[in-house]
Amino acid sequence: MQQLLTRACSSVADSVGRGHVADYIPALAGIDPRRFGAAIFTRDGSHATFGDAGERFSIQSVSKVFTLAMALRAIGPALWERVGREPSGNPFNSIVQLEQERGIPRNPFINAGAIVVCDILLDFAGVEETKRRLLTLVRELAQDPTIGFDEQVADSEAETGFRNLALANFMKAFGNLRHPVDDVLDVYFHQCAIAMSTVQLARASLFLASDGQDPLTGSGYLTDDQARRICSVMLTCGHYDASGDFAFRVGLPGKSGVGGGIVAIVPGRASIAVWSPALNPSGSSHTGTLALEKIVMDARWHIL
Amino acid sequence: MQQLLTRACSSVADSVGRGHVADYIPALAGIDPRRFGAAIFTRDGSHATFGDAGERFSIQSVSKVFTLAMALRAIGPALWERVGREPSGNPFNSIVQLEQERGIPRNPFINAGAIVVCDILLDFAGVEETKRRLLTLVRELAQDPTIGFDEQVADSEAETGFRNLALANFMKAFGNLRHPVDDVLDVYFHQCAIAMSTVQLARASLFLASDGQDPLTGSGYLTDDQARRICSVMLTCGHYDASGDFAFRVGLPGKSGVGGGIVAIVPGRASIAVWSPALNPSGSSHTGTLALEKIVMDARWHIL
């Protein structure tokens, strides 16, 4: 598997640096676009790494997978009354769609949906405790107690997050946020600011490839059913308005973030994380997507 | 003229109370839907009143005429770079349109546009001073120093104004608000909370029927050109998605508010204010609109 990963990643290495690094906050803009790392974990515990696999980066929207898992574990299918599970179709749909559908976000992976998920988590604990619980979960899943928030990133998000403030207030106007907007966004901005390496990210996602249970520790996090439904939402909605293209090219459930990280799940088999900060026009890692496409093709891991 | 007003208002009096009083804030919901007042001022200073003409109510969106006048006086045509002057067409366009047109509101009479106007006013003074200047202007125009904000209404607006917070943050994300959202909305919520009677409102609007000058005091507020352009925006955009219908039925520049007040301008001749709190489905005073229609028809004041 190490050979396969090395070969796949090497074959796309000349694409590294093409595209644009997210620059809406200074903390992200400063990243070297030529970084490139990847890591795979399989159910039996074997793993492989490539390049900057151990370097931490801002996982951004990839975190939405973990908060969705927390909320689903907490309230079960009732979650789907407050957020849909359909692809959003249009990049700019976010707020248009919210107006048309009266404050119910299309799915939990667009920003509006992830904000509702945070609001659900706040039903069970205060802001600080919720952030602590999220960190505890991610640390436990990754088996690494050193994972933390990048507070500088979280602060930057809060300072420039006017669009997210707009989304949150808009849903509040429709009654789909119960907690104060500032509290909900405090959690949201922190989840986006979790710093992890591809090794940590692949390890932390392994439970989704394994019926909701960590195959190495035996700890259960979700039911079989919950795990596969998160995967189905990742497959249809994991990449905003390029979800169809990702399914077409990679053929696996995945979730990308503007920090340049992507997680993909091979149901029943493995989890893969890639990272390279330069983004393609739809906001996913350019080299990361190419690497995933190659890995999956070579390993014949696609499920489609 | 008194006879004309009395006859016109009496003829629509049996419609009083039909429709729904705005209830999004408690301070408005408590108003008796059967109140009905009207006042006319002509350029020569004669005036007429009917019913509850002297009773104060929350002028709400009618205030957008006064802030637009202030901003236009302050920065002139540069205003139109930050807000359009086209009808918005769709009731729900507000935020949809903002997304499509990258934060430039369609016109200064939809909420988003009026919020930008407040932002412009804050270029010249702080929040408290801006509110003070607005009150000073309205008092001077109405020749009545007792006009003030209804702080209870302003507080209610602020507590429930999530949609306005969404609009403001959305425009901030597009760079079309320069001042802090909370400051801008503090001004905006106060302008909506100005309490005036139809007598005060008609008197305060007389300058728009008179080339931008108060015909009775001789004080100039706007150029001839500025006054008539405000009237043209009132005619095409003064009633959200029912602007065409108002032009069709009343045929005069007008501006309505959810408090049940409406102001109409007879260019070169007179200003009319009506008030009755029960609203038609498009959010304008039901009886007020009927009364205006009748007054204008009887006086043959329509400009179309």
Next chain:
Amino acid sequence: MQQLLTRACSSVADSVGRGHVADYIPALAGIDPRRFGAAIFTRDGSHATFGDAGERFSIQSVSKVFTLAMALRAIGPALWERVGREPSGNPFNSIVQLEQERGIPRNPFINAGAIVVCDILLDFAGVEETKRRLLTLVRELAQDPTIGFDEQVADSEAETGFRNLALANFMKAFGNLRHPVDDVLDVYFHQCAIAMSTVQLARASLFLASDGQDPLTGSGYLTDDQARRICSVMLTCGHYDASGDFAFRVGLPGKSGVGGGIVAIVPGRASIAVWSPALNPSGSSHTGTLALEKIVMDARWHIL
């Protein structure tokens, strides 16, 4: 008045030819962009002309005023059940809006609305007879029996009118067209292909400035009320998504066409027609709009 017209037109003459001539059909694309004509008729029968005032051009959407008059005369206010009278707001709203509002066009001056108006006319006669009646009306209004359709333009419209076919079929799907799409569009494409000069156009529109009656022949076409309501729709909806701007700059009811013609009504006083083929970005004659602005300002004819 001749002096005023000459002076106003001369002062904007250096703008002639700026902008783009409509080129979606060959018959329009071949027109010399430097043509410029204007004509005014007043209620007392005096008139003035400038430049190419006698040259015929394709009146295109200006014709919607005449078909609206025919339909309103035929079925009265029932017309408003099948077409609205609100500005459409957005250029591309046409079909979007039709979908959202289930086949009811926003107003009779967007293409969809004018197509419904043709469908209404077909309730009273067959295709050929309807076209004949339209021509009869326009000839009578203009007091000129030589006015006709430019069949080459009508054919071109039919050959390339896929978007109009889309609109008509879409409304048919919603049940808002009663007659066969091809019949309705046959009438519609012909009305757009009426060829008239500014002299004929100004003369033919005079009844709208005169309570629905031709002031020179005494013939009545519309009631006072109907005439002024057409004017109100012209004012709020006459120029697609630039209606607000036209009201702002010219301040009169008007209707423009992509052939470069514009008609404006001075209620109670006069009708004005201008023509110059080069269009501004919103699809109205560039020089024509400037000329109207100047004429109206100099004559102090604006109603706002």
Next chain:
Amino acid sequence: MQQLLTRACSSVADSVGRGHVADYIPALAGIDPRRFGAAIFTRDGSHATFGDAGERFSIQSVSKVFTLAMALRAIGPALWERVGREPSGNPFNSIVQLEQERGIPRNPFINAGAIVVCDILLDFAGVEETKRRLLTLVRELAQDPTIGFDEQVADSEAETGFRNLALANFMKAFGNLRHPVDDVLDVYFHQCAIAMSTVQLARASLFLASDGQDPLTGSGYLTDDQARRICSVMLTCGHYDASGDFAFRVGLPGKSGVGGGIVAIVPGRASIAVWSPALNPSGSSHTGTLALEKIVMDARWHIL
């Protein structure tokens, strides 16, 4: 497998008849809502049937899978320049989206996209020959020369297909249809009118579960890659605005039609067809979806 199918179908049999039968054309409206059939084919040639498995019905949109396969085989990836592969998100997006994206349909499974696919097929043969080729393909795939068009259904589609006429003309206006609208729709209305049983449908779809090759005859239709990419589009876009829900509940590539048929592909393993005419609110067979969910769950065939 027969036992599994029987048990799964029996367990949902009490839902039969719930929902509404498509009634936009008489030929569909007359179907007994209580019909229910299902069939499975596996790669090794074994198969199982249930209920009305042998009864023919109008496959409607399920046919889009076969025309997509034909077009992809004919022109390869160039197809994606004329039609996207992203979920459309919104039910009403069809024409709204076409306007915003200038005539490029979001994916080949919304009506607009399937119409473009027909236009591509007409590059290679005339209307009648194209229809013949489609039938030949489906007959060969199903190994059944008796499959044909239901001409009565095709006629009904043509008579009432105003919305499809609107879509086609709209795309023609944007230059994304090369052939005459009537020709393109003749093909389209016929593909929708193919009559097949679930046995025929499951058999005809087996090549998609088998790398593009019929595993029983050895005939190749698509490359491995083309087959799996069709599956990915089925997974993300196969059920209009309920595609996410289908992926969530069934977890397989699928395509539904308003005739009540659904095809699902188990990559590498099997094809499943179900039919029951009563539809759920999103336009897919109510009982069919439940049956698929149960079959897939019991067989543990889901890929997510």
